[in-house]
Amino acid sequence: MSKLLTTLRLVPRTLRNHRATTSAADSRNIFHKYRKIMDVPGGVFKGLSDRFNGVTIVSNEESAGDFGKRLTSSLDYWIENKRRAIWFKVHLDQSDWIPILTKNGFVFHHAKNDFVTLLRWLPTHEKVNIPVYSHTMIGVGGAVLSDNNEVLVVSERYSLIPNSWKLPGGYVEPKENLIDAVIREVREETGVEAEFETVISLRHSHGGSYDCSDMYVVIGLRPKTLELKRCEREISKLAWMPVEEYLNHENVHETNRHFIKKFLDYRKLGIKIDCEEKRHQTLQKLYNLYSAKSLKDDSC
Amino acid sequence: MSKLLTTLRLVPRTLRNHRATTSAADSRNIFHKYRKIMDVPGGVFKGLSDRFNGVTIVSNEESAGDFGKRLTSSLDYWIENKRRAIWFKVHLDQSDWIPILTKNGFVFHHAKNDFVTLLRWLPTHEKVNIPVYSHTMIGVGGAVLSDNNEVLVVSERYSLIPNSWKLPGGYVEPKENLIDAVIREVREETGVEAEFETVISLRHSHGGSYDCSDMYVVIGLRPKTLELKRCEREISKLAWMPVEEYLNHENVHETNRHFIKKFLDYRKLGIKIDCEEKRHQTLQKLYNLYSAKSLKDDSC
Numbered sequence: 001m002s003k004l005l006t007t008l009r010l011v012p013r014t015l016r017n018h019r020a021t022t023s024a025a026d027s028r029n030i031f032h033k034y035r036k037i038m039d040v041p042g043g044v045f046k047g048l049s050d051r052f053n054g055v056t057i058v059s060n061e062e063s064a065g066d067f068g069k070r071l072t073s074s075l076d077y078w079i080e081n082k083r084r085a086i087w088f089k090v091h092l093d094q095s096d097w098i099p100i101l102t103k104n105g106f107v108f109h110h111a112k113n114d115f116v117t118l119l120r121w122l123p124t125h126e127k128v129n130i131p132v133y134s135h136t137m138i139g140v141g142g143a144v145l146s147d148n149n150e151v152l153v154v155s156e157r158y159s160l161i162p163n164s165w166k167l168p169g170g171y172v173e174p175k176e177n178l179i180d181a182v183i184r185e186v187r188e189e190t191g192v193e194a195e196f197e198t199v200i201s202l203r204h205s206h207g208g209s210y211d212c213s214d215m216y217v218v219i220g221l222r223p224k225t226l227e228l229k230r231c232e233r234e235i236s237k238l239a240w241m242p243v244e245e246y247l248n249h250e251n252v253h254e255t256n257r258h259f260i261k262k263f264l265d266y267r268k269l270g271i272k273i274d275c276e277e278k279r280h281q282t283l284q285k286l287y288n289l290y291s292a293k294s295l296k297d298d299s300c
Numbered sequence: 301m302s303k304l305l306t307t308l309r310l311v312p313r314t315l316r317n318h319r320a321t322t323s324a325a326d327s328r329n330i331f332h333k334y335r336k337i338m339d340v341p342g343g344v345f346k347g348l349s350d351r352f353n354g355v356t357i358v359s360n361e362e363s364a365g366d367f368g369k370r371l372t373s374s375l376d377y378w379i380e381n382k383r384r385a386i387w388f389k390v391h392l393d394q395s396d397w398i399p400i401l402t403k404n405g406f407v408f409h410h411a412k413n414d415f416v417t418l419l420r421w422l423p424t425h426e427k428v429n430i431p432v433y434s435h436t437m438i439g440v441g442g443a444v445l446s447d448n449n450e451v452l453v454v455s456e457r458y459s460l461i462p463n464s465w466k467l468p469g470g471y472v473e474p475k476e477n478l479i480d481a482v483i484r485e486v487r488e489e490t491g492v493e494a495e496f497e498t499v500i501s502l503r504h505s506h507g508g509s510y511d512c513s514d515m516y517v518v519i520g521l522r523p524k525t526l527e528l529k530r531c532e533r534e535i536s537k538l539a540w541m542p543v544e545e546y547l548n549h550e551n552v553h554e555t556n557r558h559f560i561k562k563f564l565d566y567r568k569l570g571i572k573i574d575c576e577e578k579r580h581q582t583l584q585k586l587y588n589l590y591s592a593k594s595l596k597d598d599s600c
Binding site: 051052092095096098099101102107108109110111112113114115116117129131132133134135136137138158160161171172173174175177178200201202203204205206207209210212213215233253254255258262265266269271272273278280281282283285286287288289290291292293294 | 351352392395396398399402407408409410411412413414415416417429431432433434435436437438458460461471472473474475477478500501502503504505506507509510512513515533553554555558562565566569571572573578580581582583585586587588589590591592593594
């Protein structure tokens with residue numbers, strides 16, 4: 001990297017400062033510590049530098065002119081300056097850049113609604129060292145068990161296995177916590193308000209939607225209300241079913257049976273998988289930490 | 301959907317049959333039950349139908365001719381036939397389709413190496429009902445505790461917090477199980493062979509790499525070998541550190557301390573989060589199920 005030609009400005013570290021002082025960088029990850037590249041020769045894209053000596057070009061923050069010509073000059077400049085990964089974040093309005101990028105050796109990395117990110121790895125004597133994008137869909141299921149020992153069950157409108165009695169649940173939204181997600185899904189599908197008791201199980205499998213892997217976190221909940229209000233778009237029927245009936249019902253899949261059995265086991269054994277909300281002291285980042293614990297005195 | 305015009309062929313249900321009888325469909329998800337659309341008017345893309353009445357066009361399986369013209373005719377046909385989501389999976393070689401698709405109301409959905417998938421939702425009186433693509437990066441960390449009460453610790457070459465002593469680990473590869481991933485990462489980074497004892501904790505946070513959320517699963521392992529062999533590319537130093545030293549070391553982050561404390565707690569309390577490998581009876585799909593259990597007699 002030519003230090004003479006690039007003036008680097010560090011993006012501040014904490015999210016608070018970041019939000020206060022930058023705007024365009026909001027869609028990028030501050031923990032990559034992007035730095036704006038201020039001074040480049042004419043005809044070359046400016047872009048942002050990262051701590052791995054890569055460059056990111058955001059299509060709607062640069063003037064393209066003759067895109068093909070500018071790309072060629074930029075690639076020459078980046079190769080000369082020993083840059084590693086070159087990233088182009090291309091928004092819908094600049095999508096005519098894409099065929100030119102792919103003809104210049106770029107491949108796709110990830111995409112989301114209004115942009116696609118393409119990548120070219122420049123080093124010729126170094127193995128590509130770029131993590132693949134996220135490939136796991138996260139879902140949650142709610143095992144809602146009432147004081148009357150009844151389980152809240154639903155039958156989905158578009159189920160792969162028709163008439164199956166399942167637990168309410170669905171995909172976790174971007175930036176949503178697992179417990180918030182399961183409480184929301186239970187409310188949306190059944191009208192029942194519920195609160196967290198314990199994580200029960202995590203199921204991990206491959207070859208799900210969009211060829212992604214699937215992680216399904218089942219969470220034990222206590223209902224705060226009992227009245228049912230069906231989501232007509234997604235749910236064909238719903239009920240409070242006595243737990244004994246659920247555990248022997250022919251239209252309940254063995255895995256769902258397993259979750260309820262486990263929930264009952266945890267209560268009997270006095271164990272739970274609890275959630276703590278914490279903040280990372282150095283990075284000032286909030287996180288949730290799920291771990292098992294015993295509710296009994298361990299001296300017994 | 302016009303049943304007169306479309307002859308549907310069901311993709312067989314089990315993965316085994318699927319592998320034996322289809323090839324082009326391998327990159328798509330069998331659980332979406334894609335069906336090849338056999339009979340369409342001239343000048344219209346054929347594509348695959350899904351159970352939500354959507355159509356998927358795979359760019360390198362169709363003849364384009366004049367792409368813009370064919371797209372216009374196809375959209376007219378799909379709207380007339382009340383299709384819902386229209387998906388275009390565009391490979392690198394056909395990337396000149398992309399600017400034409402975005403000008404026709406398509407947006408990006410996801411991308412991976414050699415293709416990008418674009419989407420247009422046709423219904424005008426129905427809310428878009430398409431799950432967003434995966435937005436969570438899955439990582440694993442290994443808490444390897446020897447019989448001498450020493451923890452296997454590493455210092456990363458490109459760490460955000462320099463000199464910090466961390467647990468070996470990294471991202472889970474596509475279609476990799478969590479325990480396989482952590483054993484692989486420990487082996488690659490440190491040369492140590494280890495085996496599963498328990499899941500310890502799951503940490504969930506937002507705003508990580510590529511603006512994804514981050515799920516970090518920490519797994520307790522028993523070493524089968526003790527000799528250290530450092531991965532020079534990623535790791536700057538590594539050691540077996542006495543557990544008491546680790547729990548009081550100033551360059552160990554509180555969360556990593558928490559994981560080791562929890563591991564010791566689980567052993568003391570006789571609880572673990574175990575993994576069972578199962579097969580879904582209807583869908584014939586393998587999955588891993590992680591749940592807590594007590595190793596003690598619960599009658600105490």
